[in-house]
Amino acid sequence: MAKYDNLREQILDQARHLLVEKGYINVTMRKVAHLVGCTPTSIYLYFENKDALIHSLIEEGMDILHQKIKECLAAESDSAAQFKRMCHSFLEFGFTNPEYYVVMFQLPTDEMVPYPAEKYRRARSNLQQFADVLHQARGEKQPTIDPLVDATMVWSLLHGATSLYLAQRIDARIPKELFLTRTVDYAASMLNPIHQSS
């Protein structure tokens, strides 16, 4: 029992590790097994096939992020505060859990990892819920501006920031914490009106 969970988790760990360190195409049953120190066959004792393994990875991440976001809602009563906290949480989640972030948001899922549509909806809802809070906070002040577009742009910002950070394309002179808080500020500026394009 202990051993069961142990090996299963080792497999997940090493798969995650490979994914982040070497990219998806380097996540092979053989390589994972090698890192774990078991036979490729053994992996099939815990996962039906490679897809199932990847899906487990994705779901793990979804759960964690979901939990984090729920905590943000509970921690604050003000919509704007909730929003900012959520932005921060999202970034922090990505920054500190590259293994999950990559698998959740950067996998070219279309062709590579056929993922049950139902589960995808859940994945999106995670971000949708995220967007909803912006709605609320924005809605109170700016009912005229389409909040869907703005939410999408906030999402773009957060996703882009995380992606570049994880790809180590952020200038080394910028401290992580600074980048993080300033990005949240930039996102929070969405709570206020934007100047129309000239």
Added chain:
Amino acid sequence: MAKYDNLREQILDQARHLLVEKGYINVTMRKVAHLVGCTPTSIYLYFENKDALIHSLIEEGMDILHQKIKECLAAESDSAAQFKRMCHSFLEFGFTNPEYYVVMFQLPTDEMVPYPAEKYRRARSNLQQFADVLHQARGEKQPTIDPLVDATMVWSLLHGATSLYLAQRIDARIPKELFLTRTVDYAASMLNPIHQSS
């Protein structure tokens, strides 16, 4: 000579095509050769190996983007206008050239496609130059705020927007053009001061 360039370009074309349509894992020498109508062996007459082929793809893209950005500088005299135009150009480049964008910014190049450091520097400079203009426009008005951070955030926004768009994760109800201009507006808001984090 004409034939030489012809085949070489056909190879690049089909490789790009495969990359976008079927994903990186489906870019194989065999499949490229099949699409071109030549032998896999023939590809090696023009590219040392698969990595070299991918790198050529990347460089092609870098050149095109570089050209586009240079044109923005020439087209406007005002820094702010240059900046907005560049943002727009960058987005449009990504939106209309997914083949290049994917290979340039979304390939987990680290280990997947070992890329000579020297070439990477050139790649970065492309975006650096992009950031420089923000420097100028911002610098004139807000010399006190570290422009490097803000430039990075703009880049994050543009990269995130493009990535989500290409991954078809933008809500279908949002027209492409609207998304594009609004993102530019959001980026342009960087030209003005941001409210400090509370």
Added chain:
Amino acid sequence: MAKYDNLREQILDQARHLLVEKGYINVTMRKVAHLVGCTPTSIYLYFENKDALIHSLIEEGMDILHQKIKECLAAESDSAAQFKRMCHSFLEFGFTNPEYYVVMFQLPTDEMVPYPAEKYRRARSNLQQFADVLHQARGEKQPTIDPLVDATMVWSLLHGATSLYLAQRIDARIPKELFLTRTVDYAASMLNPIHQSS
């Protein structure tokens, strides 16, 4: 004990079932165990290995056929009648027990399922005994013609008819019963002299 036999028989049942429904390649310890509802390991409590399992199947079939043929001898006193009844029984055995027939006569046993020579002799004797009756019936009337050859030909006919029937290569317009009785008639024609080859 009851449980012992129960599981053992379930294993044989499902192995037979798999053999007929899905073909020999689909008779795997895993699949048998799955159908039975036990572990692959458990099968090894009752059968030394896969070969032993297959052999048990073969022997089961041999016993049943043996019994059937013995009954034919008891049911009739006339040699010719015995012979016809045996032909009929053999065909019916094959038609109604494809699971056994396939494993008994259509498995390329030579190398696929190494079968102890001693057991093979017993298998042959089953058919030999079958041939003996022809001997008797024929012998009485045509002592000059080698009966071994004719017996072999009858066997060929019966085996061919059964094989084609089980492979569903008999024209669908021919009713099973008609095919069966006519084949027996054809076999019975062996009881009479055959015209020499011209």
Added chain:
Amino acid sequence: MAKYDNLREQILDQARHLLVEKGYINVTMRKVAHLVGCTPTSIYLYFENKDALIHSLIEEGMDILHQKIKECLAAESDSAAQFKRMCHSFLEFGFTNPEYYVVMFQLPTDEMVPYPAEKYRRARSNLQQFADVLHQARGEKQPTIDPLVDATMVWSLLHGATSLYLAQRIDARIPKELFLTRTVDYAASMLNPIHQSS
């Protein structure tokens, strides 16, 4: 060119050899390659996949048998003579070409080797044509008896005889030639009326 055909034929040869000697389940790309003395990969230069290899084997056999039967028709003018000659040819084909016979008539094609329906029809037509001649010869003398049933029984006999012979289940004391001619005689007895079942 010479080498091309050479390797392709070596592959077919060894595949056929394995098939007869060790049974279908032992025909693996690895084993064939090993016997030929090449890499498994090389097989894929000549055959799209394993199925294609097996199909080639089947078609080879079909062609040869088809040719043989056509010759029988040409060699004789009398229907009865044609029929007997065809029986003999069929048996001889099977006896001397076990590689082809096994693959053509003894492969559990349903599950193991998905074979294009169209090609199967061709395979059957080979035997159908065979049956037609019996029709003719029979038709002249016995128009009242359903010739389809009798043809099927002849086919059963020939198929059974060949199968048992190839499985080496024919008593060693019976010379091949005797068995062959006597089987033809037995088949030829179909040209005459059969006594009804009592």
Added chain:
DNA sequence: AATGAATGAGGCTTCATTCAT
């Protein structure tokens, strides 16, 4: 009496690459 955990061998297939021509 039964199983959970594990494995080595091998199944089919595709890859990037080379070498002689």
Added chain:
DNA sequence: AATGAATGAAGCCTCATTCAT
């Protein structure tokens, strides 16, 4: 300038089997 022939490594996966419990 191009290719035909070939390969070793590796991809995913399933097999029969064992061993400790």
